[in-house]
Amino acid sequence: MFESKDTDTSSTTSKNTQSLSFHSSNITPAKIDWQMDDTGNKVPVSGEFGDVYFSNADGLAESRHVFLAHNQLPERLTNLAPNQCFTVAELGFGTGLNFLATWQLWRQLRDIHPQLATAKLQFITTEKFPIPLTDLTQILALWGQRAPELTTLIELLLAAYPPLIAGCHRLSFFDDNLTVDIWLGDAAESLAKLANNSSSSHVPYVDAWFLDGFAPSCNSTLWADSIFAQMQRLSRPNTTAATYSCAGIVKRALQDCGFQIKKVKGFGRKNEMLTAIMLDTINLTDNNNGNNSKDTNSKDTNSKDITSYNNTSTAAPDNDSQSAKPTDNLPAHSIVIGAGVSGLLTAWSLANRGIQVTLLDKSAPLAGASGNPRALLAPKMTPIHHVDEHLHTMGYLYSSRLYRCLNVDAKKSGLVPIVEPTGALDLLMKANIGTEQIADYPDEMATTLSHEQAQTVSGLKTQDLSENLYLPQSGLVNPQALKDTILMHPLIHFQQVDVKSISETKESVCIEGSNEDKQTISISADNVVICAAFESHQLDKRIFDCRKIRGQLSWFTPTTEQLTILPKIPLKYSGYCALFTAQTGDAQLNDVVEQHSQFLLGASFIRNDTDIDIRTKEHQISRDKLVTAIPEMDSIIPTDISLWQGRAGIRTQTPDYHPIVGVLADSKRIWVMSAMGAKGYAIAPICAEALTDMMLGTFAPLSTAMLARLSPNRTRLQTPLT
Ligand SMILES: Cc1cc2nc3c(=O)[nH]c(=O)nc-3n(C[C@H](O)[C@H](O)[C@H](O)COP(=O)(O)OP(=O)(O)OC[C@H]3O[C@@H](n4cnc5c(N)ncnc54)[C@H](O)[C@@H]3O)c2cc1C
Numbered sequence: 001m002f003e004s005k006d007t008d009t010s011s012t013t014s015k016n017t018q019s020l021s022f023h024s025s026n027i028t029p030a031k032i033d034w035q036m037d038d039t040g041n042k043v044p045v046s047g048e049f050g051d052v053y054f055s056n057a058d059g060l061a062e063s064r065h066v067f068l069a070h071n072q073l074p075e076r077l078t079n080l081a082p083n084q085c086f087t088v089a090e091l092g093f094g095t096g097l098n099f100l101a102t103w104q105l106w107r108q109l110r111d112i113h114p115q116l117a118t119a120k121l122q123f124i125t126t127e128k129f130p131i132p133l134t135d136l137t138q139i140l141a142l143w144g145q146r147a148p149e150l151t152t153l154i155e156l157l158l159a160a161y162p163p164l165i166a167g168c169h170r171l172s173f174f175d176d177n178l179t180v181d182i183w184l185g186d187a188a189e190s191l192a193k194l195a196n197n198s199s200s201s202h203v204p205y206v207d208a209w210f211l212d213g214f215a216p217s218c219n220s221t222l223w224a225d226s227i228f229a230q231m232q233r234l235s236r237p238n239t240t241a242a243t244y245s246c247a248g249i250v251k252r253a254l255q256d257c258g259f260q261i262k263k264v265k266g267f268g269r270k271n272e273m274l275t276a277i278m279l280d281t282i283n284l285t286d287n288n289n290g291n292n293s294k295d296t297n298s299k300d301t302n303s304k305d306i307t308s309y310n311n312t313s314t315a316a317p318d319n320d321s322q323s324a325k326p327t328d329n330l331p332a333h334s335i336v337i338g339a340g341v342s343g344l345l346t347a348w349s350l351a352n353r354g355i356q357v358t359l360l361d362k363s364a365p366l367a368g369a370s371g372n373p374r375a376l377l378a379p380k381m382t383p384i385h386h387v388d389e390h391l392h393t394m395g396y397l398y399s400s401r402l403y404r405c406l407n408v409d410a411k412k413s414g415l416v417p418i419v420e421p422t423g424a425l426d427l428l429m430k431a432n433i434g435t436e437q438i439a440d441y442p443d444e445m446a447t448t449l450s451h452e453q454a455q456t457v458s459g460l461k462t463q464d465l466s467e468n469l470y471l472p473q474s475g476l477v478n479p480q481a482l483k484d485t486i487l488m489h490p491l492i493h494f495q496q497v498d499v500k501s502i503s504e505t506k507e508s509v510c511i512e513g514s515n516e517d518k519q520t521i522s523i524s525a526d527n528v529v530i531c532a533a534f535e536s537h538q539l540d541k542r543i544f545d546c547r548k549i550r551g552q553l554s555w556f557t558p559t560t561e562q563l564t565i566l567p568k569i570p571l572k573y574s575g576y577c578a579l580f581t582a583q584t585g586d587a588q589l590n591d592v593v594e595q596h597s598q599f600l601l602g603a604s605f606i607r608n609d610t611d612i613d614i615r616t617k618e619h620q621i622s623r624d625k626l627v628t629a630i631p632e633m634d635s636i637i638p639t640d641i642s643l644w645q646g647r648a649g650i651r652t653q654t655p656d657y658h659p660i661v662g663v664l665a666d667s668k669r670i671w672v673m674s675a676m677g678a679k680g681y682a683i684a685p686i687c688a689e690a691l692t693d694m695m696l697g698t699f700a701p702l703s704t705a706m707l708a709r710l711s712p713n714r715t716r717l718q719t720p721l722t
């Protein structure tokens with residue numbers, strides 16, 4: 001008989017898990033029941049599976065014993081080389097307790113070992129039935145009381161916890177050099193999406209697995225062959241695994257996918273648990289031939305005898321062995337060309353992984369399309385069954401988390417906020433989703449307000465607001481504040497250089513260009529990322545020559561009377577408008593009156609026009625768009641537009657509307673991140689993370705299929721625009 005997660009022999013009834021299979025993009029939140037544990041503490045139980053999330057004896061101690069100690073995390077993390085990244089992958093995020101225990105260990109180790117300052121921890125976890133935030137808050141509040149050392153981490157996790165939408169949600173904790181990728185959806189499907197066909201010389205792999213499904217008798221899906229096949233694909237010699245389960249199918253499956261297993265003392269009432277290590281089959285073969293000096297200290301490492309992996313200290317992974325992750329060839333210095341939102345975010349992602357970045361722009365940071373007074377952070381929506389593979393939604397959620405997290409840092413340093421979390425109301429005049437499809441989304445991501453609520457939040461009086469999309473996590477990004485924060489990173493150095501050419505050798509890249517004094521500048525680095533928007537093609541002809549779409553944004557300073565009647569929240573219709581207060585520093589970038597309210601509206605779309613002069617005609621186009629969509633604005637928005645300010649920029653777009661992110665064909669060192677279309681502030685941050693991961697050989701927060709869709713070398717980009 002299989003054991004339950006908590007007992008050696010269990011009479012737990014197995015529920016019919018077949019009835020719990022849904023479309024992969026539809027997430028079913030966990031149903032939480034409660035019971036008392038052995039020490040009289042309330043502990044959560046899965047309503048679906050009838051099993052406990054963690055041991056009734058002491059979940060935190062169980063986590064530390066089973067997953068941390070028996071993957072040798074204290075030793076392995078301590079021994080990481082500078083800039084080395086260690087990857088943990090977990091099956092079943094549940095309450096996040098394993099993650100919190102790992103995070104706390106990581107913090108402790110980093111506190112006492114200064115050499116870990118630049119090492120990274122990547123925690124990848126999967127969850128098909130995520131716990132709703134309110135339940136999770138309750139569960140973790142109890143842990144906060146029992147284990148005060150977790151309190152701060154619990155707060156940070158809860159603040160970053162994503163809406164329950166299928167797909168990968170990356171949470172970045174920059175101060176701790178920690179990223180967490182929560183893949184919501186079926187674990188086997190999620191693992192299958194992890195890309196390890198890296199375009200760089202570094203291929204991502206998992207260092208340690210936490211196999212923490214409910215007991216196989218309660219839920220077999222996390223112990224299925226498809227899971228173990230993925231484990232095999234994503235592991236390499238010395239990858240370890242640990243699980244509380246000693247069920248026969250687990251032992252056999254681990255062995256069948258190349259792990260050598262060992263039974264050790266389990267936690268609490270459990271006599272046994274399993275640890276495992278992926279065998280180095282090449283060395284094993286050599287060992288058997290008697291011609292390999294690498295001593296695995298096993299009695300018969302090729303056999304599937306579980307007694308053979310019986311000495312943790314000698315069978316544990318060896319960081320110094322030839323199979324240790326090489327950091328020698330990781331790039332140390334990158335050049336990023338173009339300091340718009342793409343270049344800034346690329347520089348930020350690279351610098352946060354310890355790479356020195358020289359950021360170049362021919363004019364100044366934000367000189368191109370990215371330099372508007374404010375950018376609306378909003379997704380292009382999609383029906384929920386596509387959401388997990390929808391760059392705009394996942395990118396928007398990541399951006400929203402990132403900007404809010406940067407706000408916290410900005411506040412601490414007395415700087416202007418990066419995002420004003422206003423929310424936004426879309427009147428669904430140019431949307432590819434209706435209210436029925438919006439209803440499929442969790443309210444914290446997207447919802448439809450009642451007509452009355454919509455009137456209250458917007459301040460509109462006569463408009464029919466019965467159909468709308470309210471985006472609570474939307475907001476107004478302040479590009480100037482974002483730029484200031486990013487440029488403060490000690491590893492990012494900005495230089496004004498108009499880049500004319502890029503040359504690549506086997507060892508390095510070199511750019512040549514001229515500075516503001518027309519002096520020739522040449523800079524070498526390990527690699528280069530071209531973020532020059534529509535001008536990227538001029539720097540390397542392998543980059544698709546994209547569609548160029550001019551856009552002009554307009555704004556004016558409203559009178560006190562207008563202020564009381566202008567929309568109170570950013571609105572989307574066939575264009576968008578928003579009220580904002582110009583902050584200190586804004587006037588360096590645009591003609592705004594600092595500390596005063598400004599009303600912006602836009603934007604025009606003019607194809608194949610790369611002039612950036614300000615046109616009265618386009619102010620008028622934006623005014624017309626607004627009053628056509630919302631007629632009550634006609635009496636509020638001034639008709640005299642002669643005092644309006646504006647800014648024009650060029651959007652860069654591919655024929656398939658996907659950005660271009662990746663390494664160029666036949667190149668090892670020339671990368672590109674471009675074609676952000678009309679949504680750079682929503683999608684550049686996640687694309688920058690994916691690019692950095694591909695460059696460094698760590699797992700990207702986007703699926704293999706998505707990365708292929710973004711590839712600069714994709715088939716759709718082989719035919720030039722006509
Ligand atoms: C009117 C308008 C309104 C918009 N509103 C929004 C919005 O509300 N929300 C949103 O998310 N998106 C919005 N967008 C889209 C968004 O602005 C773009 O997606 C984004 O700015 C693209 O960023 P980028 O960094 O790729 O390009 P850019 O910001 O154009 O940056 C490219 C940079 O490369 C530099 N460069 C080019 N060639 C060289 C060279 N040879 N050497 C050195 N440097 C070079 C340029 O000087 C420039 O600074 C809007 C766009 C426009 C035009």
Ligand SMILES: C[S@@+](CC[C@H](N)C(=O)[O-])C[C@H]1O[C@@H](n2cnc3c(N)ncnc32)[C@H](O)[C@@H]1O
Pocket residue numbers: 005030052053054091092093094095096097098099126127128129130185186187188212213214219221222
């Ligand atoms: C024992 S709990 C994990 C406990 C968790 N590690 C913690 O620290 O709280 C098992 C988890 O696996 C999840 N799960 C069950 N089937 C799954 C599947 N097919 N794919 C992904 N997750 C699944 C459950 O919803 C549950 O949260």
